[in-house]
Amino acid sequence: MIPKIRLTRLSVALIGAVLIAGCSANLSDYRNEKPRLKLSEFFSGQLEAKGIVQDFTGKVVRRFSADIVGHWDENGRGVLDERFIYADGSEQTRCWRLAEDDRSGAYAYTGTAGDVVGEAAGSAEGNALNWQYKLRVPVSGKEWVLAMDDWMYLVDDRTLINRTQMSKWGLAVGEVTLYITKTDGSAQRPLSEDCTLD
Numbered sequence: 001m002i003p004k005i006r007l008t009r010l011s012v013a014l015i016g017a018v019l020i021a022g023c024s025a026n027l028s029d030y031r032n033e034k035p036r037l038k039l040s041e042f043f044s045g046q047l048e049a050k051g052i053v054q055d056f057t058g059k060v061v062r063r064f065s066a067d068i069v070g071h072w073d074e075n076g077r078g079v080l081d082e083r084f085i086y087a088d089g090s091e092q093t094r095c096w097r098l099a100e101d102d103r104s105g106a107y108a109y110t111g112t113a114g115d116v117v118g119e120a121a122g123s124a125e126g127n128a129l130n131w132q133y134k135l136r137v138p139v140s141g142k143e144w145v146l147a148m149d150d151w152m153y154l155v156d157d158r159t160l161i162n163r164t165q166m167s168k169w170g171l172a173v174g175e176v177t178l179y180i181t182k183t184d185g186s187a188q189r190p191l192s193e194d195c196t197l198d
Helices: 009-017
Strands: 045-055 060-072 077-086 091-101 107-112 116-125 128-139 142-156 159-168 171-182
Touching: 060 171, 107 128, 116 142
Parallel strands: none
Antiparallel strands: 045 060, 045 171, 060 077, 077 091, 091 107, 107 116, 116 128, 128 142, 142 159, 159 171
């Protein structure tokens, strides 16, 4: 659920001096938190998001809003059709194709998208989900592959906070934060032609 990230030569040059600090939380820390996060329930129908992209210093370098439509079938396969509109007027789309597996009693997830290298994979416990993947990002005319450590926290039945730390060579590059809310569904747009379940 991450928008496109732009990096400047300066920010790439400076990240060599900055290490990812601290230890990540354990997903099991959220095991007893409620409401329980299940992607096929929250990301179903029409949603909207507001967010920011910060560089490694914490400076906000991009602001955006997003229009998201989610659809799932009875086999735990889903799509998220995302449209991002940035404060500078630029736009971006992404289609996530997701799979949800709850056979173990917990929720495990995999996902793919056009600019994701390989597959995103992770799981949910309680009100939180954590998964990791690699994202292709254009940088000064070249393409970089960034490691994404993506956390989602369900605040209530209609509100989710998504925070993603980005790194390259194990060094911090920046962070993306989204506040996602479910709408009443009365104005749900159709899925894009290239973002439907097969």
